[in-house]
Each structure stands twice: as structure tokens, then as C-alpha cells.
Amino acid sequence: MPERRDSIRRDSRAGQPPTLRDVAERAEVSAMTASRVLRDDPRVLPATRDRVRAAAAALGYRPNVVARSLRLGRGTGLVGLVVTNLANPFYSRLALGVDSVVAADGLKTVIGNTGQDLDGERDLVADLVARRVDGIIAVPAGSDQRHLAAAASEGVPVVLASRPPDGFDADCVLVDDFGGARDATARLLSRGHRRVGFLGSPPAVYTGTERLRGYTAALADAGLPADTRLVSQGQTEPAEAERAAARLLALPDPPTALFCSNNRNTIGAFRAIRATGTDTALAGFDDFELADALGLPLTLVAYDSDELGRTAGRLLVERIRERRGGCAAPAGGEKADDGPVAPMPPRRVVAPTGLVEYGP
Amino acid sequence: MPERRDSIRRDSRAGQPPTLRDVAERAEVSAMTASRVLRDDPRVLPATRDRVRAAAAALGYRPNVVARSLRLGRGTGLVGLVVTNLANPFYSRLALGVDSVVAADGLKTVIGNTGQDLDGERDLVADLVARRVDGIIAVPAGSDQRHLAAAASEGVPVVLASRPPDGFDADCVLVDDFGGARDATARLLSRGHRRVGFLGSPPAVYTGTERLRGYTAALADAGLPADTRLVSQGQTEPAEAERAAARLLALPDPPTALFCSNNRNTIGAFRAIRATGTDTALAGFDDFELADALGLPLTLVAYDSDELGRTAGRLLVERIRERRGGCAAPAGGEKADDGPVAPMPPRRVVAPTGLVEYGP
């Protein structure tokens, strides 16, 4: 009694989007044939195909990719991107780079903005896994990466950006934090500065500590001692950085130059210097828009954050392809041949940095 | 012969994430019971519940939300956000605002960056619909909105940001483009300027034309004619804007002031003014970071783009709730009572703007 069933369908589903069966009924074929037509399977009579196409168009049919991906057992065509602050141009450019690469593979990017909330980050990653994303690119906020390790161990490819994996294997794409910071600090020293202050993000952030190491190394290379009173870590936003810089500049024996570990701190330091009217020299990590327009000599460690994102995207896409290929071994075949195909070893790409000078 | 089936499962699914049935088998209960436990259904014996929980933990089980949403017929818990350029702080802040609101409802944001590509935008929207997102927030790049109209007509709630719907009904959240531009231009005129140039985005962009209207209205209010030679539309990036501004400044009778319809153009104009060394006055739409640091008097039309995003998110969430509620009428009930519940009429929220002055 299929007729009865059909009428039930029609009644209860009013307003719902049309399904493949609606199309099939209208074209008077089986769902299978409709499916074939809509996936451009050639093994369909042209006349039938046209009928199905017409029906689909008339109904405004859209294939349900959720159902499809469930059936195929493949991924969902989504990649998760986990960042702390999209409003920071570094992250938005990274996101753009990632999206441009994965989009070329038909993948969409789900952005999760955690806003420094570590618990939120854990939940977010868990949710992305539950959503069966095909892979995750993350810039973890803190030093605990167990949630990412868990995701990776469940078979979800994970790529870290701007931090190395800690406690598990994963691809990552890094910036030469140490070298960039050392070079920029050395540049300040080569201009005769002997008291150089440091402003940076919270110590838990990998890039922050690496850049602090680079700063310290440059001082050591010049035979200068590290003066902890000149080091201020923990500033996340320009306003905090401005206050911290003002404190350093108000010391009895203030620094004659400042090195900042990221663009948020550089901008804050710039404001503090301008406000106090000193001619403190300024250097920082991250190039940023209008850095050339500040009317101050400025040395910046520049790198391509779009490219960072693109590289992360490429690494992830390769892993996703690898997984697809790796699982394709048909049931009973000669699988003992080469086992489950040894996966690529974890890769680590380090993006180079360069110094940029902006004049007054 | 269920045993045989099980062994097949176990073999062929090696490496795949565990399913509810894997959990059920391990706990020696039916899939149904496992399902109930994992959704905290109280109608399960504590002992059984503990067994199931233990099995799930041991296996590292994660519910497959894709399968769940397919079964429930509800949405996927995703909202699509369609923008042209995430690297523009306006869009990244908008995205942040949207995400913060929808995340509170357990929804994730899928960002689609179209990069001004109109075809790409159409495909993207189609794909979001095929992915069965619960709703779409869009800042369309061009003037053609038929793809959004199609999505809306298929029952996907659509909210437009920063442009009104054209040719269909949808909620939208706008900025007071006309008023803001008129006020800023009037401010320039009140300082005695009589030749005010205009730099703006391509004419197809709604905000661009509205802001041009505001500029023109301010001129008319002051009894000044509109001089088309002082109007340059079509610049999307600062570099283009800089060239266009330079052209205006090189006219035999150059403008003494410039009004720019967005931050990209304002930044370009700033560079041109600084390069030519004139003391051209500058005003523009959009506040931006470091605008106070340019060493030039600057009048900006400011508004809260986070709040714009949050408002868009709120409007969308309300529509999504409405849809959920509206479809909840159980099969045969007293549905003739109030029909399909009249939907809210389309809403239009206009965010206010204010003028900000930055000094030299």
C-alpha cells in the first residue's frame, strides 16, 4: 500500500524542503534513478534524465549533504578553525588563508572563537569532533593541549598554527619566533641602546615565551644582563600594554628602547611613548596596517600571516586526503601487502620572518 | 544471526569512531538504552546507566550529531555567515558579534568569505542551504540578491547585515549610512570647505550609494552643487583609494576636503594626503584602530560593528526559534486553531552613528 504512505508524506511534510523521493515521485521514477541523475551518473536515459531534472527544478530540490555524508561514511566537508580572537588581524588573516586553501577542496571552514576561554576551547574542540569535521586547525590559547590530543587520537587530523604540538603528534606551522625576536632586539642594540624593555603576552602562550627567549638571547649576545624589571608579560590588549609600557617608562632608570612580542603590545607601547613624549625606540613582532603612519621610527618583525594560514590549510588537506586514501582498502583484499599504509610523519613548517623599518 | 553481523562490524570498522551500537554491545544493552543513558533520560536503572557510561568512556564514544540531526529532522546547529572580506576589520568584528550571540544558543558559525566574487557568493549560499544550516546572515557583495531570496523561500531564515533585502522579505540590520555621511560632510562644510571630494566603494554596493546620497544631501543643504569630477567610486582597497585620492588632489582646482565612504578609502586618502603634503581635510565612514594616531585632523562616522553583528545574530536566533516552534504542531492536533502561526513581520533595525574627531 505505497499510495497511502505517499499521501502521509505529502501531508505531514508540508513546508519541509523536498527530498529525493519527492523528486522521484514527480518524475515517476525510483529514488535511485533520481539520485543517479542528480549526481550526473551517465547510466540514465536522456529522456529520463530530463524528466528528473525538470522535477527537481520545479520542486526547488536541494540535495541534503548531511544525509549524503552520513550514508557515504565520509566526512562532512567541514574543517574547524579554533582561534582566540578574530578581531586581531593576525587571526582574521590566518582564517582567510586557511579558508582560501580548503575551499579549493570543497571544504568549508567553521570558525570557533574562544576569546581566551580555555574551557570554552575544550568544549569547542569536542563539539567539532562530535560534528565530525574532517579536520581541525587550532591556535590553542593555553599550554594544555589534551583536548587536541584527544581529537587527534580519535582520528581527526589536527594542525597547529603558531604553536608546536605538546604531548602528541601533529603537523604544525610556526613562525620563527625566536629568530625574529632576537633579530629585532639586536637591531635596537646595534643602535646603541643598552636598556631595552620587553612587553609581551601571558607567559603561558608559546609565542610569547619564544619571543622572550629571542629577546634575552640578543641581550646575552651583546653581553648585557637580563633585567627582569624591564620585562612585563601578560598584556593581551593595547590598553593593558599601554599601561605596562607607561610603568616601564616611569622607572627611575627607564629603558631607552622597547621590544614588544606582538602587535597588541606594540600598539599599546606606541601610545605610551607618544603620551609621555620620550623618544624611546620601538620594535615589535607582527607587522600591521598603518604601522608606517605613526610618525615614529619603528622596527617590526614581519611575516605573512595569510601564508601561514594557507600552509596550515595545505597540511590539513593533505592529511584529510591521506585519511580518505588510507581507509579505502576494500574488505578482504590483499591488505597484508603494505598494512594500513604508514602515515606521513608529523611535519613542522617554520615560516621565515624579516625585519621591516618604518620611518618617522 | 546477529553474532555474525557484529563480527563484520568490528572488522570492517577498525579505526572508525565508535558508534552507539559499539557502546551498547560493550554494555550489553540495546542501542536504545544506550541512547537514553547518553541523553540523560531518567527512565533507566542506575546500574544500567553506569554500565553504559563506563562503556562509552572506555570507547571514547562521541555522539554523531550529524546522524542525530538527520533523524530529528531539525537543523544542524550551524549558521552561515557570508561576507566579502574577513581581513576588513568591519567584517571580522561583525563575525565576532554574530558568533558570540549564536554560540550562546549552541549554534556554530560557518564563515564563507567570497572575496567580492558574485558567482562564488551564489554557490556559497546554495551550499549552505544544501548543508541545511539553521540560518544565514549575509552581507551581499552585489545588488543581486536572488540567491538569498531563494534560500529564504526554501524556509531558511535569512538576515541581511548592512544592506536591506531587495525583492524579498527578510530581517535586516543597517547602519544609518545616509545620516552618518550627511553629518560628516556637513561637519566639513561647517569648517568652511566648499570643494569636498568623495571617495567610495563600487556603485553596486548599497552602503556606498547611500553614503554618496548623504554626502550629496549635505552639499545640497549648503546650497552647493554636486561636482561629479570630485566623486570617485569603485575603490575597494587602500592602494586603489590612494591613487584615486591623488588624482583628485592633482586636479587644477583640487578639493580642500575629502569624504570617504569606508575605512579602506579613508586610509588610502590619508596616505595620498600625506604623500602630497597638502592640508586637505579628511572625513570618512567607519572608525578604525590607530585613527587617532595619524597626526591629521580626522572626522569619522563611528558605529559599533560588534553590536551590528550581535543584533544580526539575535534577529536570526529569534527566527530560528520561531521556525522550531512553528513546526512543532503534532500530527493530527487542533491545528485549525490558529493556523501555522503568523510569522513575525520582517524587521529592520537601524544602528545609530556618531561623529568622532581625532586631532593632529
Add this chain to the structure above:
DNA sequence: CTGTTAGCGCTTTCAA
């Protein structure tokens, strides 16, 4: 070339 059967992972309905 077309249709039938079965099932992806989950949950609603109904029966035990």
C-alpha cells in the same frame, strides 16, 4: 538502463 534491498548512526513509537 532501472529498480529493489539494505543500511549510514541515531531516536521516536509502540510493545513487552
Add this chain to the structure above:
DNA sequence: TTGAAAGCGCTAACAG
């Protein structure tokens, strides 16, 4: 309290 059956929308695998 628990389970069996059915099916969300779609498609591989096999008929015919």
C-alpha cells in the same frame, strides 16, 4: 525499565 521496529535522506551493491 527495556527492547524491537521503523525511518530521517541518501546511495552502494546487486539484481533484473
